[in-house]
Amino acid sequence: MIDINYILPELFISISLMFILLIGVFKKNSSLLVYNLTMISLFILIILLINLRSLPSNSFFGSSYLIDELSNYMKTITVASGIFVLLTSSKYIKSINIFKIEYPVLILSSMLGMMVMISSNDLIVFYMGLELQSLALYVLASFNRENLLSSESGLKYFVLSALSSGILLYGCSLVYGFSGSTNFNLIADNIINTENGLTFGIVFILVGLAFKISAVPFHMWAPDVYEGSPTSVTIFFAILPKIAALTVIIRFLYVPFLNVIEQWQMIIIFLSIASMIFGAVAAIGQNNLKRLVAYSSIGHMGYALAGISTGSNQGIQSSIIYISIYLIMNVAFFSCLFMLRRNDKYFEKIEDLSGISKNHPILSLCFLITLFSLAGIPPLAGFFAKFYIFLAVIEKQMYFLAIIGLLSTVIAAFYYLRIIKIMYFDDAKQKYDVDHHLGLKLSLIISTIIILLYFMYPGSLVEIINKINLI
């Protein structure tokens, strides 16, 4: 008998999803209502998820669906960042005319897919979740359909993502063929070290997942899609799918394949080093802030992968800390981006930031803190994220990875400094509007304060995450 409490969040989100969709269809002009209902249901969802933490870990449906510390934590931060996404962008979507009922519904369904992914302990369940979130994301990317760039980015993402899903499915079939099961635990029992086919399966699945977190060399879609999509969708892209995909990578590598770590460790290290270096170097020449975020997120995923590559609990925990802090920094970054508005027109070029420190001291200070944090300068939160990663990496004596990682931090510091230079050292231009809605202000202030004051209680996050043990 299944304890319904465990899957209450998923049940709740599915039901509210259908309910909200029905309201949207049958009630005229209900976009605002739908939007608010979505917000409310996300808040309820987060309460349900926090409630779950008191229950012991358990698995369901022939142990293909797993509720444990990892899944609870990752779901919580997924939903929390979902709330932030909706909070920051409500005015933006109105002003570019995509305030439609489908928008929140698509976000909800994509989040449902992510939650399924996060909890999956079976290749088929995981694939189902992946497709559900991806399908919603295709539509979201091209949601601003009058805009050519947006349609292009949706199509681009669809074609490339479909290809990567195909490779991933092929990998799944290989793994099934060589281990005789799709369940992670059963695969772990059945694998034989020397099978080449199994290695191919792992590689193919990793390719598909690397595509989702835009790790080099599967990153080609990211800059175009980030730039083309509406900004409210870009922030979604930058945070949520990465949390889900990273969880799947952790579970997929550490549950069935930890014993054959020598087969995949080099691949992850390669992905990590390539992403860190490429993310740092390629961002230098960018002039569009959204494109720049794409490259910087490629680099950040490199650091998260460096933690995973260690094959230790410390490594997983450091990656999870990294992604948590990364999401807060991204919320702050995009909140600043949403504030660059003049007469309902949004600006996203670097030179639009020129001299804003004179006209908008508080906004530019928040931006400054976020950028230094992204660059990993102490005592801001971003430094601790990197600190834990390198702590785990050096524990396993992977000095090469640590040195490359830290050197690319220095390169990456250059382009963050360039933005700061434009904000603080250059001459001021026209003022921007200051009548931002409460949600945007709140999310900017909350995220900046977390980044700035994280160093006072760095232990609190660690203590939560220390409970996550996969090995």
Add this chain to the structure above:
Amino acid sequence: MDFPILSSLILLPTIGAFFIFFVKSSNKTYQASKYIALFIAIANFIISLYLWYEFDNSTSEFQFTENRVWIKNFINYKVGVDGISILFILLTTFVSTICIITVNYTVSTRLKDFLIAILLMESLMIGVFCSLDLVIFYLFFEGGLIPMFLIIGIWGGKRRVYSAFKFFLYTLLGSVLMLIAIISIYWFSGTTDIEKLYSIGIEAKYQNLLWLAFFSSFAVKTPMWPVHTWLPDAHVEAPTAGSVLLAAILLKMAGYGFIRFSLGLFPLASDYFVPLIYFLSLVAIIYTSLVALMQEDIKKLIAYSSVAHMGFVTLGIFTMTQQGLEGSIFQMISHGLISAALFLCVGIIYERTHTRLINQYGGLVSIMPKYAVLFMIFTLGALGLPGTTGFIGEFLILLGIFKKNIIVATIASIGVVLGAAYMLWMYKRIIFGKIVNENLKELMDVKKVELFLLCCLAFPVIFFGFYPEPLINTIEVSIQNLLDIYNFNLASYQAKTLYD
């Protein structure tokens, strides 16, 4: 001691900065932020004087220690001072006060932000000198980059962007390797607490690499030849207060780091790398002195002279003798005061004429007699005239080196002569001679506030030059202890290798 005096020293400027941030920036209330900053800085200076007064000279233990759990089972927030660090804290609070007064009467654009940056800087610098945990030390050490980057970039001269970037990226590049070393030490020894590490010691086979990683960071910050090139750029472009902070305190962080970490944690590696340090320091002393001789720009000249003086400091530290180490610390304090004063002097004439080129000046002695006298005190201090602190520092350092290596000492003495040459030549060209530039005739002599600041700086330079006893007493026991640990480690290692 129950009252957390060190934490309040660290926190007070930050709190001040926080208040200033919320003062509205209309013309009238600029006054308010000026007074807040001044009040905080003076209060901090008084607290640090009290700290010195309460400080117990007779023990090498860390005093006023505070130990709080910061990350459970991992890092403790631990601060404390011994004889080595307390003088640097005094120097920091003193020079920060001077900087704030300078800023108050010279800077007109975005004064509020400048004061915030300086106060934050002060917090971080005090933190560097009293942290007793490697990770905490790293936080403070690196955190200082942010305000300094902004100070150079916002209020700097024409090539400020280039200089700010160069400063930031050079120091960051040096420091990331130190971060790797710190994390490695954690995994080798299970702790980052400095006191514990002193007693546990670090295994001999790791010491050389770890030493090099720390060295890469400190060498950039000191700065040692050949990674000194950021310093002249940063100095030339930085505003006066920025230059003062940079020369007086930021450079001293590295010297302090060499004593506290390189000598204290890696005695074997320090012994092994002595020739390297001697070589780099000698190159720095001779080469940068020669470069300083050729400078057209006053600020650049003083910047290069800083590199040469810091060369003496590193030389003195790695003699591992009582005299050498005492001399180095003395030299750092003295250089902190003198270079701060020299940059103020340059600032004074720059503000009036808007040029820093030496050949634009000449004959100032008849126009600005008071200025000429004060400038002379500091020039003579910088070249190490007996009766100033500069002499005692250099003399002790040379004494220490003569004990160890006569050739090195001889070459270093040439540096002293060169130092006299470039300083005096610069002084002659600026102050004496004919008045070539007609604009100079209109110049006003030093204002009251400038006179006050320079006298404040001249007093300790001369006082401790004649009577160095209080400073030497403060550092003596701690240095003795450091050297004992060092010699003990070396001896036991040699005994072990013989035994094997």
